[in-house]
Amino acid sequence: MPRKARKKSNLCINHVILRGVNQQIIFEDEYDYQQFIDILRYYKDEKKCSFNLYAYCLMDNHVHLLLEYTTVSLDEIMKRIEIKFVRWYNKRYRRIGHLFQERYKSEPVEDMEYLKIVFRYIHQNPLNAGIEKVPGAYPWSSYHDYANQDDSFIDIKRISDLFQNYEECMTYLHTLSDKMCMELQSFGIYGISDEDAMEIIQKKTDCKSPADFQRLGLLKRNQYLKELKDSGISVRQLSRLTGISRGAINAAINQS
Structure with a gap:
C-alpha cells in the first residue's frame, strides 16, 4: 500500500x-x-x-x-x-x-x-x-x-x-494553555514512574539501557520480563523502557 x-x-x-x-x-x-x-x-x-x-x-x-x-x-x-x-x-x-x-x-x-x-x-x-x-x-x-x-x-x-x-x-x-497540537498516541497513566521502573530494571537485571536488555539471551530475557511484570511494571511501560515489543513481552509472560 x-x-x-x-x-x-x-x-x-x-x-x-x-x-x-x-x-x-x-x-x-x-x-x-x-x-x-x-x-x-x-x-x-x-x-x-x-x-x-x-x-x-x-x-x-x-x-x-x-x-x-x-x-x-x-x-x-x-x-x-x-x-x-x-x-x-x-x-x-x-x-x-x-x-x-x-x-x-x-x-x-x-x-x-x-x-x-x-x-x-x-x-x-x-x-x-x-x-x-x-x-x-x-x-x-x-x-x-x-x-x-x-x-x-x-x-x-x-x-x-x-x-x-x-x-x-x-x-x-x-501562560498555561490547554490548546493541543499534534501529539503522540496516549499510552495511559502508569502505576509507577519511569524513573522508579528503570531503577527496578537495573537492580533486577544489571541492564543500564534498552540496548543492554536487547542483547540478553532469549531465556534470560523472558525470565526477567516475567519478574519485572510481577514487580508492578506494566507491559506498555516495559516495552517503552526495554525496547522489546509488547507482543514479545506478553508471549514471555504467558509462557508456562
Missing part, C-alpha cells in the same frame, strides 16, 4: 515529532541529548540542509521540532538527521537495527497564530509531562535560547517578532 502523501505547509513550516521504536527511551544520558543537538546544528548549516529551526524539545523517548525548510525537502532533512544519530547511537550502545518508530510525524503550520501555539506547546511539553513545575526548568529545549535572546543556534527572530516585546513573548511562554 503506497504511503499517504504528507500535507505541505504554504509557509514551509512544520511541527515534527520523532519517537523511539516501541516508545523506547532514545536518550540515556546528557551525552545522548547533546549529540542530537549537535547533529541539528550540523545540518542547519546552509551548505548541508539550510533549514530554520524555531523550537525544539528533546524528551526521553521522543523529539519535537518546529522548523522551516528551504532548498532541501523536509523528508530529506529528517532522513539525514535520523540516519546520522542512529549510526552514532548504535555504535555507542553496540546495537543494530531501527531506533525510531516508522516515519516521523508532522503537521503543517499555515498561519502565524498557529505558529505561536505550536511554539508554546513544544516548550511546555516537559511541564505537561510532569517533569518540570514551571516552564524553563527543563534543560533540553530551546526555551533558554529565547530567554537569553541567543540566536546563534535557534532562529528566534521570526517568532520573537510576533510579539510586541521580549516580556510579552516570555509571558506567553509561561
Whole structure:
C-alpha cells in the first residue's frame, strides 16, 4: 500500500515529532541529548540542509521540532538527521537495527497564530509531562535560547517578532494553555514512574539501557520480563523502557 502523501505547509513550516521504536527511551544520558543537538546544528548549516529551526524539545523517548525548510525537502532533512544519530547511537550502545518508530510525524503550520501555539506547546511539553513545575526548568529545549535572546543556534527572530516585546513573548511562554497540537498516541497513566521502573530494571537485571536488555539471551530475557511484570511494571511501560515489543513481552509472560 503506497504511503499517504504528507500535507505541505504554504509557509514551509512544520511541527515534527520523532519517537523511539516501541516508545523506547532514545536518550540515556546528557551525552545522548547533546549529540542530537549537535547533529541539528550540523545540518542547519546552509551548505548541508539550510533549514530554520524555531523550537525544539528533546524528551526521553521522543523529539519535537518546529522548523522551516528551504532548498532541501523536509523528508530529506529528517532522513539525514535520523540516519546520522542512529549510526552514532548504535555504535555507542553496540546495537543494530531501527531506533525510531516508522516515519516521523508532522503537521503543517499555515498561519502565524498557529505558529505561536505550536511554539508554546513544544516548550511546555516537559511541564505537561510532569517533569518540570514551571516552564524553563527543563534543560533540553530551546526555551533558554529565547530567554537569553541567543540566536546563534535557534532562529528566534521570526517568532520573537510576533510579539510586541521580549516580556510579552516570555509571558506567553509561561501562560498555561490547554490548546493541543499534534501529539503522540496516549499510552495511559502508569502505576509507577519511569524513573522508579528503570531503577527496578537495573537492580533486577544489571541492564543500564534498552540496548543492554536487547542483547540478553532469549531465556534470560523472558525470565526477567516475567519478574519485572510481577514487580508492578506494566507491559506498555516495559516495552517503552526495554525496547522489546509488547507482543514479545506478553508471549514471555504467558509462557508456562
